[in-house]
Amino acid sequence: MSNQNPGPFGPPSPEARAEVRRIYADFIARKLGAGDVHVYLLRPDGTSLGGMDPGQFADAEQMRRALTDAVRQLGTAPGAPVVKPRPQSVPPQSSPDDLVLHLVARSQSVGGSWHEVPSENWAVLTRAEWMQLLPRDPPRPGVSWELGTDLTRKLLGRFYPQTEETTNRDRNRIDLARLQCTITTVSGEMVRARMDGAVRMKHAFYPGKDHEDYVEAKVAGFVDFATGTPRIERLRLVSEKAAYMGTPFDAALRSVSRETLEALGQ
Numbered sequence: 001m002s003n004q005n006p007g008p009f010g011p012p013s014p015e016a017r018a019e020v021r022r023i024y025a026d027f028i029a030r031k032l033g034a035g036d037v038h039v040y041l042l043r044p045d046g047t048s049l050g051g052m053d054p055g056q057f058a059d060a061e062q063m064r065r066a067l068t069d070a071v072r073q074l075g076t077a078p079g080a081p082v083v084k085p086r087p088q089s090v091p092p093q094s095s096p097d098d099l100v101l102h103l104v105a106r107s108q109s110v111g112g113s114w115h116e117v118p119s120e121n122w123a124v125l126t127r128a129e130w131m132q133l134l135p136r137d138p139p140r141p142g143v144s145w146e147l148g149t150d151l152t153r154k155l156l157g158r159f160y161p162q163t164e165e166t167t168n169r170d171r172n173r174i175d176l177a178r179l180q181c182t183i184t185t186v187s188g189e190m191v192r193a194r195m196d197g198a199v200r201m202k203h204a205f206y207p208g209k210d211h212e213d214y215v216e217a218k219v220a221g222f223v224d225f226a227t228g229t230p231r232i233e234r235l236r237l238v239s240e241k242a243a244y245m246g247t248p249f250d251a252a253l254r255s256v257s258r259e260t261l262e263a264l265g266q
Contacts, residue, residue, distance in 0.1 A: 023040055032050060032051045033052075033053055034051065038052070039057045044074070049074075091122055091264060092122050092124055098126060098130075099235070101123040101253055102120070102255075103121040103158050103251065104119070104251065105159060106249060107162070107248075109247050114161075114163075119161055129154070130232050133181065133223050133225065135183065139186050141183050145181055146181075147180070153174055156177050156197065156199040157174065157177075159217050160203055164206050164207065165207065167207070172201045176199060177199045177201070179196070179219075180195070182194050184222075189226050190226055191225055193223050194222050198216075198217065198219065202214055215243075217241065218240045220237070221235070234257075236254050238250070239251040
C-alpha cells in the first residue's frame with residue numbers, strides 16, 4: 001500500500017492504522033521480518049505467512065519462489081485476478097482546450113529498486129498557459145522569445161528520476177529555470193520553434209529532509225503550432241545532459257494528442 005494511506009501523510013481511518021500496526025507487530029513477534037518497505041504475505045484470515053525485504057522482492061526469481069510457496073502452503077485454487085490489472089499512471093482530467101503533457105524520467109544507474117522502472121508525471125496547461133508558447137511578433141525564422149518563469153517551472157519542475165514522494169506537493173527550490181524558443185520553420189500557418197533551456201533545482205530525495213540534493217539539466221526540443229486558429233500541434237522536450245545528485249538521468253516530456261486521451265477514456 002502507498003505510504004500516504006497508512007502513514008502520517010494521509011487521512012486513513014483509525015481501523016486502517018490499527019490493522020497496519022497489528023500486521024507489523026505480528027511479523028515482528030514471529031520473526032518474519034518487517035519494515036516500512038516490505039512485502040507482507042498474509043493468510044486469508046489475516047494472519048502472518050511470510051515476508052520479503054527489498055533485496056529479495058526486487059529479484060523476480062525470489063519473488064516468484066515466495067509466491068509459489070505461498071500458493072502451495074495455502075492450497076490456493078487458480079482463478080481470475082481479484083483486482084483487474086490496469087495502468088497505474090493515467091492522464092488527469094482535462095478540458096478540450098487544455099494541453100496535456102506526459103513526462104518520463106529514468107536514472108542511468110543500473111539496479112536497485114529506485115532505478116528498476118522510470119518515473120511518470122503529468123501536467124495540464126490551460127489555454128492561457130500554452131498560448132505563452134506562441135510568439136508575440138509575426139512568426140518568421142530566427143524570431144526568439146523566452147518563456148515566463150511560472151510556465152518554465154511547470155514544464156521543467158519534474159525533470160528528475162524517481163524520488164520518495166507521499167504527496168503531489170511541489171518540494172523544489174528552483175535556482176535556475178530558463179526556456180527559449182526560436183522559430184526554425186514557417187510553412188503557411190504551421191510553425192516549428194526549437195526549444196533550448198536549463199534547470200538547476202534543489203529537490204531532497206526524501207520529503208521532510210533538508211538534504212542538499214540537486215538536479216542540473218540542459219534540455220532541448222521543439223514545439224509545433226498553428227497561427228490561424230492558435231493551437232499546439234505537438235511539443236517534445238528532452239534532457240541533453242542531466243544529473244541528479246551527480247548521477248546521470250534521462251527525461252522526456254511530450255504533449256498527448258486529444259485522440260490519444262479519448263482512446264484512454266479521458
